[in-house]
Amino acid sequence: MKQDLQRILLGIAGIALLALIFGAYLQPGFVLDLANRIYLCF
Numbered sequence: 001m002k003q004d005l006q007r008i009l010l011g012i013a014g015i016a017l018l019a020l021i022f023g024a025y026l027q028p029g030f031v032l033d034l035a036n037r038i039y040l041c042f
């Protein structure tokens with residue numbers, strides 16, 4: 001029972017993460033800004 005709940009919660013978290021990433025790619029300016037910030041750290 002506990003493993004089923006844990007698996008469901010992990011699946012929901014994975015779907016939410018994928019939705020966030022997909023949403024970020026719908027805004028190219030955000031992705032470009034993020035890439036520039038990461039690049040400038042090095």
